[in-house]
Amino acid sequence: MSLADSRPRPETPGRGDTPARGRPRSEAVENAILEGVVHLLEEGVPLAELSIERIARTAGVGKATIYRRWSGKEELFVDAMRAAEPSDPELPGTSLRDDLVVLLEALRRRGLVSRSSAILHNVYAQMKSSPKIWAAYHAAVIAPRRVVGLEVLRRGQERGELRADIDLELANDMFVGPMLVRTVMRPEGDLPEGLAEQIVDTVLEGLRPVSSTAS
Amino acid sequence: MSLADSRPRPETPGRGDTPARGRPRSEAVENAILEGVVHLLEEGVPLAELSIERIARTAGVGKATIYRRWSGKEELFVDAMRAAEPSDPELPGTSLRDDLVVLLEALRRRGLVSRSSAILHNVYAQMKSSPKIWAAYHAAVIAPRRVVGLEVLRRGQERGELRADIDLELANDMFVGPMLVRTVMRPEGDLPEGLAEQIVDTVLEGLRPVSSTAS
Structure with missing residues (x-):
């Protein structure tokens, strides 16, 4: 590492x-x-x-x-974990779709790193059972990432790239949820190249057949 | 309990x-x-x-x-955890949407139960740091639920309620991911009534503005 x-x-x-x-x-x-x-x-x-x-x-x-x-110890440990993970990506800012793909691709890459490292994997599990350390990690690493994601969505909604009636918290969970389910919750889940694009495009497009009317 | x-x-x-x-x-x-x-x-x-x-x-x-x-011990423990959770719901079978809402509502209710029970919450964390017990819980509880979800989606796709070009594994993650992010990964996340319907309808509909053309 x-x-x-x-x-x-x-x-x-x-x-x-x-x-x-x-x-x-x-x-x-x-x-x-x-x-x-x-x-x-x-x-x-x-x-x-x-x-x-x-x-x-x-x-x-x-x-x-x-x-x-x-x-x-908590602060030091959180820094050590952060240093062992890939750093946060630069956003292209060209479109909502492009920014979301970069954010989700970063999640996918972090998932691959944590899978290939038995220690990272084991440490995450231990971290979650220590409320104090988990809170420190959450505040230092996860919460800032979430703020970036919500900001990307807010800009996209302002520019008309996202439905105006959508709650941004829900939209954020709809984009990151499918990736996190695979990286964090299902260690055997597929993380192929192109997954970030696939999730972003499918969430934007919807799962209903195009010809079908809303039920 | x-x-x-x-x-x-x-x-x-x-x-x-x-x-x-x-x-x-x-x-x-x-x-x-x-x-x-x-x-x-x-x-x-x-x-x-x-x-x-x-x-x-x-x-x-x-x-x-x-x-x-x-x-x-592992098998007994998994049974005790299962008995402490709400049991799996009956599917109405009336439409893809209805079945999905029932499945996601069951996830939401399980999330609420596990939040209100400090012991369940703590035990989940411990369970995840024991690979043997987690594997037993996964095989006995989580994997069968996943099979049910995939079956619901397969039937929906056959009946033309789901886009024919969608990978069912991805579709499943798109429906359950947003709910699991809130129940499992973000203990402070909102779990309001109606969230299951909101997720199912929004994932089916997509997040792109209706008037917009695909990018």
Whole structure:
């Protein structure tokens, strides 16, 4: 699992133009810590036993080095999970359909990554049984994605690309639901190339035969 | 939590026309065992610590009484979960739309039950982190529901109520996905009355404005 796409954290104290105080606070240190978390998870350490002390020992840093960057285990863990996933995509902005295809394709790719990684798969399950960690992951990763999706739909509705009478929350669930059912809930479900396009086009078009009148 | 709708198990030895041998093998004994499982889960006993011995002690029966009815902990646990959920609905068979509304309404009601029960909610999460128990639950509960849904769609397609060019697996995910996203993945998601009808009608109709031409 690569942490290469782990983003810099501009809010980290000691970062940016001001010189670091005391110990070096490079991105390398941060990556070592995130990789330490992933390493422990890969070794099968249950989330409940993942302590800051153990992470510090694994990464070869002091506990204070971790606490200078993360408020606690939950925040650090969520960052490690985020770094292990593909980053969020750029939206083309050319049409509702194009933006939705890119969003759903990103979901499909994340699904493939999590399937190919036994640790990610197992960790998701553990995360869901810890309300505190799940809430942190939800707030940091899932909620922002949902906001982006709703914004794409709102713009599409304004431009007349989406029925005006449609509730946007429902529309969002109609697009992401079929993809999430396959990526998250059915580990054996097919995730072929082109699935994002297929879902977006079919949801836009509807399932009723064209010649049929509404019942 | 009521176990009243726990179904009889015709495959249980000693049931049916032949008189029970030795100890009584009534439905009451079976319910006592299932309720013992639920009781332990309600007390917060983690799934991993739920042994046949402990269940037997709680239900006031011998271990052999349990093993005469269930092959092991996984099968018993899945039965207890199934008994705690609303039973599967009867399909009206009047139209594709009507059948789909009934299936989605059953999902919605199950979602409401699992939300109102902290234990069900917690147990689902634990279940998902145990591959063996999840596989047993999937095979006994989820897979048969999926077969019913696909059969409803196949009949609808034959009768011309569903586009002929639609892949049935995709169609199934398009109907159940939006509901499952709300019931399973977003505990704070709205589950209002009428949601089943709304999803079915909107998926059939499509999200593209009626006047718009296909892009």
